[in-house]
Amino acid sequence: MRGQNPSLYKTLVSHYKIRMKKLFMTLVFATLTQHLIAAEDLVEKKEFQLKSYKTVSGKIIKNLRIGYESYGKLNSDKSNAILVAHHFSGTSHAAGKYAQTDATPGYWDSIIGPGKALDTNKYFIISSDTLVNLSPNDPFTKTTGPASINPETGKPFGMSFPLVGVKDFVQVQKKLIDSLGIKKLYAVAGPSGGAAQSIEWAATYPDAVPRVIAVVPPGLSLPPYVISLLNLWSMPVKLDPKWNKGDYYDKEAPVQGVAESLKMITLSAVYLDWAQTFGNGPAQAGKDPLHSYDHKFAAEAALQARGEARAAMIDGNSILYTARAIQSFNVENNAKKIKAEFLFIPAQYDLIFPPEVAMNASKKLCTLGRNSEVFVLEGRGGHLDGLFKIAGASEVITKFLERPLGSKGICKN
């Protein structure tokens, strides 16, 4: 082109330069603007402490601490607080970023923020780390559990840490809420294990919980199938010889067992489609998995990579403790005490808690005279759709939160 028509070339180059200059200015402006917005909205991890806490089983945990973060502002009469509880392998980082450079925001960022379903212009969202959280080594997670130092020995508790249940998670959160002067929440919400906590809140503190949003939830108790499944999620940690009955904090950690556990959790939490993109071929071209056992299929290698990516950050004993806590979830006998209205949001292809689990729980609450409805999240992402597709329920959540309590005839299962 250049040889053919020099003047056209010059025109194009000139045009290109102007466009590049415009583009550059736009980028600079955008970056500055973004920084200005971000500086105000960056999330801060706070810490809540208890000198002593007595577990449901009657054991004492001293110097208990958990992390929490909040989004939006608590109003003057402290009536606009929504507590968000996290899932099995999650943390309290539900929305926003700690720093502008963070690759991704918190797990429910698509529904927490100004104008979003959990609208921070209206509500004060508070999200807390659980006890025995899986990520005690994550600098942004604050928890108390088997990896914590036992003040009496100066060494990590390991398996001598008291066992706790979902009810303990909730009782500690209640003390956090109390410390902020909040007598009654506007709602409690959470996905998966966070849904279990939300339902436990409604059963344990019926007067403090008028609304529950239970996403990819168990029913009113953990399905016994999932009690078994959590046994399997825990198994690789215990089978790893480096677990050493939980005594590994001054040795090599059972990272391989943790990685295998995370692989299982991942595969339980997705559906067929997740692996489809990896196809039926080998992980490496030319390395046929029928030629050597060391050769892998692409779909196994992808799962392996997912497990290993987070393994170093996750504590093996804390997997066992969190699994046991979730296994214990059961409010069937306290269901009559519940006063809250419920919005259950199961995911269509959830292999852990298929939608029928939520539907049965919702029917039971309706039978007990509570307002309860089910909205099934569409999508082929399985259990994880409770995180990644939750925006699909934004409108339903907004309406649920705005609906006057005690409205007649709300029973949609």
Place this chain on the structure above:
Amino acid sequence: MRGQNPSLYKTLVSHYKIRMKKLFMTLVFATLTQHLIAAEDLVEKKEFQLKSYKTVSGKIIKNLRIGYESYGKLNSDKSNAILVAHHFSGTSHAAGKYAQTDATPGYWDSIIGPGKALDTNKYFIISSDTLVNLSPNDPFTKTTGPASINPETGKPFGMSFPLVGVKDFVQVQKKLIDSLGIKKLYAVAGPSGGAAQSIEWAATYPDAVPRVIAVVPPGLSLPPYVISLLNLWSMPVKLDPKWNKGDYYDKEAPVQGVAESLKMITLSAVYLDWAQTFGNGPAQAGKDPLHSYDHKFAAEAALQARGEARAAMIDGNSILYTARAIQSFNVENNAKKIKAEFLFIPAQYDLIFPPEVAMNASKKLCTLGRNSEVFVLEGRGGHLDGLFKIAGASEVITKFLERPLGSKGICKN
């Protein structure tokens, strides 16, 4: 009554004695008859040998042997043979009993027998053990795999045994069929991994397979999700330190790893309902799982018992080899060669191969101009319904086997 009417009493006693005598004679006759029938119908395990077999990957297996059993009689023109292939943890024991005292008959006994769907009055059913079968220690299973003695070393192969694929399973079965003088099968059928073999048969030997009955089947290739799942089924064996890279035949076997693997297989193969009967309570009354980590929930203990019950009989390395074989199943590129007509029978709540997997495969075969239909087994037993609820498909199977080949318009997905 006696004091009131002695004559009536005598009449009644006399009547009762006659009835008891009749009942006794009936029982004696029935027992004798049953024994006579049983003696004729008891199943015998036979053995097929090959001096040398070359695997798909080009390795040589010497002195190969696999077991097989048959039910019914091969007709004079050898045109009534139906091959049955077994599932992942199964054996060739598809029907009948080895001894009158056996607790249960073979896995598909409800559809194999006189007057049943695979009618032994009409068809000669032949069922073969796979290579690398999980149960080399079971006296009724004959297989060649990692637990077999390497003739060159006089010691078990361990992980030095050649890797094999589903296609190898099928190629060995073809040689067995050839040895019986059968040129063309009437049909091939099997559940799960057996369905994979059936489909592989149709793709590898299109002229020998006019009909396929694929129960709780993969599609035309293993869904990559299940490639990942099989990686997890294999994992506990490898994580058990006693596995020792497959070298354990003169030491303690990795029984714990095998038990954990069998627990995973069990939980993958059932649905929510399986565990429901165990409830949310502890395994032992008064032993609260939140009081000691050693206390278990009933649902975990039940799963544990299931895993441990079979662990001693199952070989760890053979789990790895069978998993790899099933992972390799893929006839997508040979689908056009298939001449068979298909009956897919998925199970409604199958978590391993949900019905849509069969439906997609059936649609593809229809697109290629083959007759193919899908019948969904109703039931809440999950993948295992392919074994325990298969009688629910009896009528459909009978019609499929009796329908003239090449009937027009058979395309029901």
